[in-house]
Amino acid sequence: MSFLLELLVSGVVLGLIYGLVALGFVLIYKASRVVNFAQGELLAMGAFSAHFFLVVLKLPVVLAFLLALGFTALVGYLLERVFLKRLVGQPIISVIMATIGLAFFLDGLLHLTPYGAGSYGYPTFLPEGGVAFLGARISYAQLLALFLTLAFLFLFSWFFQRSTLGVAMRSVADDQMAAMSLGVSVAKVFALAWAAAGLAAAAGGVMVGTISGLNFDGLVHIGLRVFPVVILGGLDSIPGAVVAGILIGVLENLAAGFLDPYIPGGGTRDVFPFLALLLVLWFKPHGLFGTEEIERV
Amino acid sequence: MSQLRVESVTLTFGGVAALSAVSLRVERGELVSVIGPNGAGKTSLLNVVSGFYHPQRGHIFFEGQEITRASPHEITKRGIARAFQNIELFSGLTVLENLLLARHTYLAYGLAQAGVFYGKALGKEVENRRAVEEIIDFMELEPYRKALVGNLPYGVRKRVEVARALALSPKLLLLDEPMAGMTLEEKEDMVRFILEIRAQGTTVVLIEHDLGVVMDISDRVYVLDFGQVIAEGPPEEVAQNRRVQEAYLGVEA
Ligand SMILES: Nc1ncnc2c1ncn2[C@@H]1O[C@H](COP(=O)(O)OP(=O)(O)O)[C@@H](O)[C@H]1O
Ligand SMILES: [Mg+2]
Numbered sequence: 319m320s321f322l323l324e325l326l327v328s329g330v331v332l333g334l335i336y337g338l339v340a341l342g343f344v345l346i347y348k349a350s351r352v353v354n355f356a357q358g359e360l361l362a363m364g365a366f367s368a369h370f371f372l373v374v375l376k377l378p379v380v381l382a383f384l385l386a387l388g389f390t391a392l393v394g395y396l397l398e399r400v401f402l403k404r405l406v407g408q409p410i411i412s413v414i415m416a417t418i419g420l421a422f423f424l425d426g427l428l429h430l431t432p433y434g435a436g437s438y439g440y441p442t443f444l445p446e447g448g449v450a451f452l453g454a455r456i457s458y459a460q461l462l463a464l465f466l467t468l469a470f471l472f473l474f475s476w477f478f479q480r481s482t483l484g485v486a487m488r489s490v491a492d493d494q495m496a497a498m499s500l501g502v503s504v505a506k507v508f509a510l511a512w513a514a515a516g517l518a519a520a521a522g523g524v525m526v527g528t529i530s531g532l533n534f535d536g537l538v539h540i541g542l543r544v545f546p547v548v549i550l551g552g553l554d555s556i557p558g559a560v561v562a563g564i565l566i567g568v569l570e571n572l573a574a575g576f577l578d579p580y581i582p583g584g585g586t587r588d589v590f591p592f593l594a595l596l597l598v599l600w601f602k603p604h605g606l607f608g609t610e611e612i613e614r615v
Numbered sequence: 616m617s618q619l620r621v622e623s624v625t626l627t628f629g630g631v632a633a634l635s636a637v638s639l640r641v642e643r644g645e646l647v648s649v650i651g652p653n654g655a656g657k658t659s660l661l662n663v664v665s666g667f668y669h670p671q672r673g674h675i676f677f678e679g680q681e682i683t684r685a686s687p688h689e690i691t692k693r694g695i696a697r698a699f700q701n702i703e704l705f706s707g708l709t710v711l712e713n714l715l716l717a718r719h720t721y722l723a724y725g726l727a728q729a730g731v732f733y734g735k736a737l738g739k740e741v742e743n744r745r746a747v748e749e750i751i752d753f754m755e756l757e758p759y760r761k762a763l764v765g766n767l768p769y770g771v772r773k774r775v776e777v778a779r780a781l782a783l784s785p786k787l788l789l790l791d792e793p794m795a796g797m798t799l800e801e802k803e804d805m806v807r808f809i810l811e812i813r814a815q816g817t818t819v820v821l822i823e824h825d826l827g828v829v830m831d832i833s834d835r836v837y838v839l840d841f842g843q844v845i846a847e848g849p850p851e852e853v854a855q856n857r858r859v860q861e862a863y864l865g866v867e868a
Contacts, residue, residue: 482719485716485719486719489705489716492705492706492707492708493703493704493705493706495667495699495703496699496703496704496705496779498667498686498687498688498691499665499687499691499696499697499699499703499780500691500716500717500779500783501688501691501692501783502688503686503688504688505686
């Protein structure tokens, strides 16, 4: 029982992180229909820059994390402004190819730093141990991640519902022509979506780093998980990203906990979520919450 | 000085000239109509004036300032609003929300205000609400205030489209076939609204197919054919023009 609960809790925490990272991806997709293949690199960049601020510059934890978020948001913003802005109006496939190029480019940049290889960890800033919950043990790192991801998701949704800029973003996602005619600068909205994607990815990266340490491949791998998550949730649905994130996180953990012991070599956590994905797509081709394209006459 | 000046504007789409050397002037407070057969370039004309397309040649001035290369949001801010031929409403929102959104994005949008949240913080909310309610009242949309736009009948959506452009408090309103596909009764209502908008001092450029309506309400009429202005003047003059009768009115005239 407590084993199951532990798997569930860490699955939910992992899933919320997936959801947060996927949210950044969905924002870009909603605003511009661009599929961002560099989300994993943004995540790695966020996680490593936090390490840099903490360990090399010896800044306090909260400040270091906030700076990492700000830095990665800036990177996202600049990627759009410098590289992708020129492609506005070009076929979407060109822009998508460009994001793949950007992913390689960021990979290369990261490999120029010591962070490209080896494993790192943030200095411990949380107390040892954790809390007991119905016989299961939940570490402080997990609790913190749980609390922070929820806070971020709440902040994001508040921003989009309530702020003028958020409203402008939603209007662009809904009907770009109309938004433009109402005085919304689409260029600004695209750049903002990339900044938000950078911020969300960095938040996810910092939390992964806190829970399980930093390793380039591991972090980029988490970034790749956004694909099954957003396909399951529906590419253009923010709640979908969160729900699907949790689902995949939980499924992964349950598979690893219960199936791996019976499978020589294990690794079911990488396969099982995709089986679930295929099953869902069989019945709901647009994902759990995605909008179906409505043909208009 | 004319409020809107379009000076020999040429717009081509890979060889096809949607507009060739089109010139047009609109005075403040005028109601000017643009007519012409399908594909004549009427929508393209509105597209270049509102910044959605930039012409290859020619210049456009609004209130004395050049807007030829300005982007749509800059042009909106100068006081030009537009209702689209193919309805471009936020279909998942209510009528009220569509109109409010127009005011928010237009009045309060900018990076400087990125941190300013609408509602109490802006102190404009009350004013926005009042302005929007006035427009809803004026366009006789009360029964649909809270209805999702996507669920409304076509004629009502056309009206919401115009109402949302009005929510921007424009100096110049561009209407692209606001009566197309409407019933006779809906058309009469729309004509009444347009005349009232003009009477309140807003300049209107109207694209319309119904010649009866155009000849009735316009101060001046431009006739486009194959991307060129083939006639221009007061309605009664234009109706007598032989090229217009040939090109547009056909045998009926
Ligand atoms: N975005 C576009 N791409 C290619 N051709 C276009 C585009 N917009 C308009 N055209 C062409 O320009 C011409 C004028 O179209 P339009 O301005 O829509 O005419 P109207 O509104 O008078 O019916 C047509 O031949 C049309 O096919
Ligand atoms: Mg047209």
